[in-house]
Amino acid sequence: MSAAAGLRVALKFGFPSGFGVDVDLDLPARGVTALFGASGCGKTTCLRGIAGLEPAATGCVALGDEVWLDSARGIAVAPHRRPIGYVFQDSRLFEHLSVRGNLEFGFRRLAPSQRRIAFDDVVPRLGIENLLDRRPPNLSGGERQRVAIARALLTSPRLLLLDEPLAAVDDARKNEFLPYLEGLRDDAGVPIVYVSHLMPEVARLADHLVVLKDGRVVAAGPIGDVSARLDLPLAETDDAGVVVVAQVAEHDPRDVMTRLAIPGGSLWVAQVDRPPGAEVRVQVAARDVSIALVEPRQTSIQNVVAATVTGRRDDEHGRTLLRLSVAGMPLLARVTRRSAMQLDLVPGRAVFAQIKGVAVHE
Amino acid sequence: MPLDASDLAALQLTLELALATTLLVVAVGTPIAWWLATTPSRAKPVVGACVALPLVLPPTVLGFYLLLLLGPRGPIGGLTHALGLGSLAFTFSGLLIASVIYSLPFAVQPLQAAFEQVGTAPLEAAAMLRAAPVDRFLRVAVPLAMPGFLAAAVLSFAHAVGEFGIVLMIGGNIPGRTRVLSIAIYDHVEALEYPAAHTLAASLVAVALVALLVLYGIGAQRGGAPMTRMARP
Numbered sequence: 142m143s144a145a146a147g148l149r150v151a152l153k154f155g156f157p158s159g160f161g162v163d164v165d166l167d168l169p170a171r172g173v174t175a176l177f178g179a180s181g182c183g184k185t186t187c188l189r190g191i192a193g194l195e196p197a198a199t200g201c202v203a204l205g206d207e208v209w210l211d212s213a214r215g216i217a218v219a220p221h222r223r224p225i226g227y228v229f230q231d232s233r234l235f236e237h238l239s240v241r242g243n244l245e246f247g248f249r250r251l252a253p254s255q256r257r258i259a260f261d262d263v264v265p266r267l268g269i270e271n272l273l274d275r276r277p278p279n280l281s282g283g284e285r286q287r288v289a290i291a292r293a294l295l296t297s298p299r300l301l302l303l304d305e306p307l308a309a310v311d312d313a314r315k316n317e318f319l320p321y322l323e324g325l326r327d328d329a330g331v332p333i334v335y336v337s338h339l340m341p342e343v344a345r346l347a348d349h350l351v352v353l354k355d356g357r358v359v360a361a362g363p364i365g366d367v368s369a370r371l372d373l374p375l376a377e378t379d380d381a382g383v384v385v386v387a388q389v390a391e392h393d394p395r396d397v398m399t400r401l402a403i404p405g406g407s408l409w410v411a412q413v414d415r416p417p418g419a420e421v422r423v424q425v426a427a428r429d430v431s432i433a434l435v436e437p438r439q440t441s442i443q444n445v446v447a448a449t450v451t452g453r454r455d456d457e458h459g460r461t462l463l464r465l466s467v468a469g470m471p472l473l474a475r476v477t478r479r480s481a482m483q484l485d486l487v488p489g490r491a492v493f494a495q496i497k498g499v500a501v502h503e
Numbered sequence: 504m505p506l507d508a509s510d511l512a513a514l515q516l517t518l519e520l521a522l523a524t525t526l527l528v529v530a531v532g533t534p535i536a537w538w539l540a541t542t543p544s545r546a547k548p549v550v551g552a553c554v555a556l557p558l559v560l561p562p563t564v565l566g567f568y569l570l571l572l573l574g575p576r577g578p579i580g581g582l583t584h585a586l587g588l589g590s591l592a593f594t595f596s597g598l599l600i601a602s603v604i605y606s607l608p609f610a611v612q613p614l615q616a617a618f619e620q621v622g623t624a625p626l627e628a629a630a631m632l633r634a635a636p637v638d639r640f641l642r643v644a645v646p647l648a649m650p651g652f653l654a655a656a657v658l659s660f661a662h663a664v665g666e667f668g669i670v671l672m673i674g675g676n677i678p679g680r681t682r683v684l685s686i687a688i689y690d691h692v693e694a695l696e697y698p699a700a701h702t703l704a705a706s707l708v709a710v711a712l713v714a715l716l717v718l719y720g721i722g723a724q725r726g727g728a729p730m731t732r733m734a735r736p
Contacts, residue, residue, distance in 0.1 A: 194627050220630040221639075233628035237646040246642075247632030296632055 146170040148300065148332055151200040152190040152210075162186050162356040168349065170205070173326050173333045175347035175364070177340070179374070183356035184336040185230070188302050191334065192227050193220035204300055204332075226293030230304045232285040234277035240288050241273040247296035257297040266328075267291045267321055282309040283318050290325065301325070301333045307342060315342075322346055323502075340380035344368070344424040345502045347384075369471030371454040371464050376473075381462060382426035383473055389419045401501070405467030409443040410499050422502040427462060429498040430474035434484055436493050444496040448472060450488050453481065461486070465494055506702060512679045513687040514706070517664055520595070520683060524602040524663035525656050528610045531603065532655060536614030537640070541623075555612070557605045566672025569601045573673065598674040598681055602663050609662050610655035617651020618644060653721055661714040665707060 148168040155161040162183040168174045176184040190198040193209060202210040209218045234243050248260060264270055267287040277285060286306050293301065303322075310318050319342070326333060326346060337343050343350065343364070350367040352360040354374060360367045369383045370376065387401040392412060399413040401423065413421060437445055451471075452464035461481040465472040472494055476486070486492065506514065539551055557565055573591040574580045580590050591597035621644055629639040645652070667685040674681030676690070684703055691700035 192631060194630070219635075220627070221633050221635055225631060227628075227631035229624070229628060231624070233624050235625060235628070235643060235647075237643075237649075246629070246634075250633040250638075292632065 146205050148174075148191075148334070149201060149203045150187065150191055152187060152198050152202065153200050154186070154190065154195060154198045156197075160356065162190070164353070164356075164358050166351060166358060166361060168332065168334065168351075170332055172348035173335050173346050174349040174351060175343040176334060176336045176351050176353060177338065177343050177347075177375075178353035179338055182353040184338075184353055185304055186356075187353070188227075188304055188334060188336055191300075192225050192302060193218060193223055207299075224296070224299040226296055226298030226301045228286070228289045228293050228301070228303045228306050230306070230308050232277075232282075232289040232309060234280075234285055234288055234292075236277050238277075239273065240269065240275050240277070240280070243277070243288060244273075244292050244295055247292060251296060255297055258294055260295060263291045263294050266324065281314075282311060283314045286310060286318070287321060290321070294325075299331055301331055303333060303335045305336055305338070307337075307339075319345060340375065340378065340382075341424075341500075344382070344384045344500070345422065365471065369464060369473060371452050371462055371473075376454060376462055377456060379428060380426070381473055381475065382424055382429075383471055385423045385425065385470060387421055387423045389413055389415050389417050389421060391417060403467070404470040405448070406446045408496065408499055410501050413501055424500040424502065425472060425496060426498070426500070427473035427475040429496060430465075430472060431495045431497065432463065432474055432476055432480070432484065432486060433493045433495060437495060440495065442495045442497055444499070446472075446494050446496070448492055448494045450486055450490045450492060452488060453486060455481070465492070467494065507699075509678050509682070510687055510699065510703060513682050513684050513703075516595075516679065516682065517684040520598060520602060521660045521663040523599055524606055525660045527599070527603045528606045528659045529614075529652065529655055532607055532610035532614055535607075536611045536651075537618055537644075539611070539615045540618035555608045558608045562605065562666065562668030563672055565605060566601060566669040569597075569604070569669070569673050573597050573600065592673060593675045593677060593681060595674075595680060598670060598683075601669050601673040602666060605666060605669050606659040606662050609658040613651045613654035613658065614648065617648035617654075620651075621647045650721055654718055657714045657718050661711050664710055 147170040150168065151165045153163045164187055176187055178184055186195065189195045191202055198210065199212040200210065201212070208216055209223050210216060235246065238246065244260065244264070248256065264273070267290060269284070269287050269291060272280065272284060272288065280288065286309060290306065306322065307315055307318060323346065335346060347364050350360070350362065350364040351358060352367060352373055352375060360370060360373050364384045365386070367373070368375065375381055385403055387403045387408065390400040390402040390407060392399050397412045398409050399411070401408045401410060401421065403423070408423065415421060446467050448465040448467045450463055451466045454462045455478050456462070459478045461476050461478045463474045463476065463481070463486055465474060474494060535550070535554060539547060570592055571577050572579045575584055575590045580592065583589065583591055591600065625643050625647060626639050629643045634642065665685060667689070670681070670683055670686060674683070676682050676686050684707060688700050688703045691697070691703065
């Protein structure tokens with residue numbers, strides 16, 4: 142795929158408060174890109190800049206050869222002329238219209254020839270058939286967001302921007318909601334830029350990760366690479382861990398387990414309801430990986446892989462984060478600094494990584 | 504006590520004036536209110552203050568200056584004369600212009616407050632759903648600000664019905680042309696015709712009460728305070 146087919150975002154703006162954003166990104170034309178960072182790092186501002194909702198933004202925004210902003214050439218396409226679907230954090234449904242009225246709002250403003258996504262296709266996919274005659278004030282947070290996503294999809298966008306769509310969803314409902322977003326990622330066929338400050342969400346959804354801090358890009362790349370870096374703010378959190386794409390290798394019905402093939406070997410996990418050969422996304426948290434110098438034999442831990450230490454970072458809380466290579470696949474392990482000293486865990490050392498737990502996202 | 508012919512004429516004239524004022528003032532007030540609600544301009548307080556001026560000035564002061572402006576020697580009166588329209592003073596048109604200016608803050612303030620409450624969020628959402636600026640205004644801002652429009656209409660109407668001082672200055676007291684209810688009541692009281700004054704006065708009280716009931720009814724239906732909230736200066 143040529144770089145020209147992707148989303149180019151080079152934006153610069155300052156606000157009177159002194160807060161500024163300065164980013165320069167080339168994002169892939171497929172899959173989900175997560176803009177990740179703490180509150181106030183400029184994620185939402187970037188998204189608004191892409192949509193054209195920040196008039197003060199200068200720079201360049203283009204999807205393939207379609208240029209939406211090019212300050213040098215005096216081009217600034219109005220927001221309503223950009224084929225973008227935007228899902229706001231607070232859903233922003235029109236309170237004076239029914240759910241159906243909200244869904245039809247954008248759909249009716251498209252020429253029939255531009256309608257690539259059908260009403261009767263989107264509504265059941267987001268499970269909102271029974272809500273069509275309801276008014277927005279009578280919807281739950283999750284229902285509102287599903288309507289907002291359907292409303293954005295019905296404009297047949299060429300780019301989908303999601304600003305923390307799970308923020309208004311109850312914690313208990315988040316797990317019910319995530320499959321809708323995964324469906325979107327797999328079926329929408331358009332690039333998605335997803336803003337989040339929660340690593341578990343990002344690990345589940347994103348293919349590409351951009352880490353922002355104070356309005357600047359500190360890292361950008363495939364999620365497997367960026368999530369394995371030791372030098373990012375991410376590495377200091379409890380959520381530190383790598384995201385790996387694995388393949389279903391075989392099922393063991395007797396023990397209700399599934400073997401996943403990863404570049405450096407295999408992982409046994411609780412049974413996954415996918416056929417052999419299917420790709421699944423696996424998140425291995427650094428806190429779930431421990432280190433042994435000799436191959437452990439009598440252990441309850443099912444997954445032990447041979448690895449090489451490739452990097453080490455000590456923090457001020459007596460903790461050490463190790464970067465391992467398992468036949469080229471990166472892995473992170475969190476150990477105490479004392480263990481790291483006693484076992485002499487320095488780059489180049491051959492070890493065995495014991496993986497206690499794996500989160501599988503189907 | 505039944506109304507006599509001249510009182511009925513005054514009633515009809517009052518309702519015509521109030522209705523015309525309401526339509527005009529909402530038409531003129533909407534763009535002003537929208538501008539005040541959305542502009543980052545530093546001229547905003549100046550324009551806001553000018554619009555609010557009739558709230559604090561005695562109606563006679565406003566009426567006096569309008570008389571000078573619209574009279575045969577005033578700049579606007581001179582223009583209408585030159586165009587062969589005659590002077591606007593002591594005519595229904597003159598009365599209507601004065602009434603619109605006088606009622607402007609009663610329409611602009613609730614409209615501005617309503618537009619401010621709508622905010623930019625739904626309009627941005629509409630923009631991302633392919634709606635052009637005018638489309639966004641008509642299909643999103645106006646329906647969401649509907650309580651503000653109702654408040655503006657009811658307040659302007661009630662206010663135009665009850666206006667006295669400005670009418671006396673610019674309209675005078677010409678039966679069938681500029682003699683409105685409030686003037687008729689004044690005439691009856693002057694002539695010590697208290698029962699006739701009572702009938703008219705009571706009907707004005709009724710009109711005002713109905714107008715406010717409508718207003719508070721809308722407020723209660725929306726589950727909030729009555730829509731008489733004034734805009735931030």
